[in-house]
Amino acid sequence: MERARFDNLPLEWIRAFEAAARTGSFTAAAQETGVTQSAISQRIDKLEKQLGTHLFLRQARSIALTVEGETWLPHVQTAFESLRQSSEGLFGAARSRLTISASSSIIDLWILPRLARLTEDIGAQLSLRTMVLAAGAAQEDDTIRIRYGAGDWPVAYKVPLYNEMIAPVAAPELLASASDWKELPRIALSGPRPGWNEWSARHGTPTTPLPALRFDTFVSALAAARAGHGVLLASLPLCAGDLAGGKLLRVCEESLSCHQSYWLLASNEAVSRRQWNRLETILKDPVPREGA
Known part of the structure; x- marks a missing residue:
């Protein structure tokens, strides 16, 4: 008989509780769920009677969760999120067109080597948009973004593409021209990655000679290093192809780890769960496998 109290709890009762607890108001919960404030109050009353406990402390102009309500809330929210994700994964409609916004460096060095798998597996028309830095640029909910940072963006889907590791690289011909x-x-490269000053401080190498060339995109700086114009403090994952092909060589065994990296980010509006899973699998693969 005790168990019967918890069987077949109407979902709308639990939904009313979650909305009211999250918003802190029966009125706000009513607006969110599209019913009246009275309906929210009645559903929560019935839920409390069914559970045999008070979930809210009702005051003149406000509500507050009881200890029991505060304890139950995260379990309810986890269950709703699991239900939403499973529904999206099983029944969510795939987007017919996906837009990915990224820097020119990421497009050229990370996405293009994986493009054959993307176009084959995603099942959508793919549009690549070069990111242009602009102060106060608004986030686009319908765009999949790849951004450099620590991962603290409030989005539904996010995953780092790789663990950032930085080390100096140079063309073989340039290295052969000097004993040290x-x-x-x-x-030099502008941007958020550690530069030559950080490298010198970490490893005790001289801060000179000062860089004679400075670039604002990694792909341009990498091309200059490939052409033998100097030693570049490079992202090892992004120049893995040049290192594997012998176009660039690491000049030493030391490296710098970095807590920041490129992250793949998307809202629910930008991509279906199935498409996100495929994007994550392909774009996190450290070794591009064209057509695989």
């Missing part, structure tokens, strides 16, 4: 790579010209 520290004497070679250096290339």
Whole structure:
């Protein structure tokens, strides 16, 4: 008989409780769920009677969760999120067109080597948009974004593409021209990654010679290093192809780890769960497998 109290609890009662607890108001919960404030109050009353406990402390102009309500709330929210994700995964309609916004470096060095798998597996028309940095640029809910940072964006889906690791690299011909790579010209790169000053402080190498070339995109700086114009403090995951092909060489075994990296980000409006799972699988693959 005790168990019967918890069987067949109407979902609308639990939904009313979750909305009121999250918004802190029966009125706000009513507006969110599209019913009257009276209906929210009645549903929560019935839920409390069924559970045999008070979930809210009702005051003149406000409500507050009881200890029991506060304890139950995270379990309810977890259950709703699991229900939403499973429904999206099983029944969500795939988007017919996906837009990915990323820097030119990520498009050229990370997405293009994986493009064949993307176009084959995603099942949608794919549009790649080069990100242009602009102060106060609004977030686009219908766009999948790849951004550099620590991962603290409030989005439904997010995952780091790789663990950032930084080390100096140079063209083989340039390295052969000097007995010590520290004497070679250096290339600087603007942006959030650690630079030559951080490298020198960590590893005790000289801060000179000062870089004679500075670029604002990694793909341009990498091309300059490939052409033999200097030593570049490079993202090892992004230049993995050049290292594997012998176009660039690491000049030493030391490296710098970085807590920031490129993250794949999307809202529920930008991509279905199935498509997100495929994007994550393909774009997190450290070794591109064209057509696989």
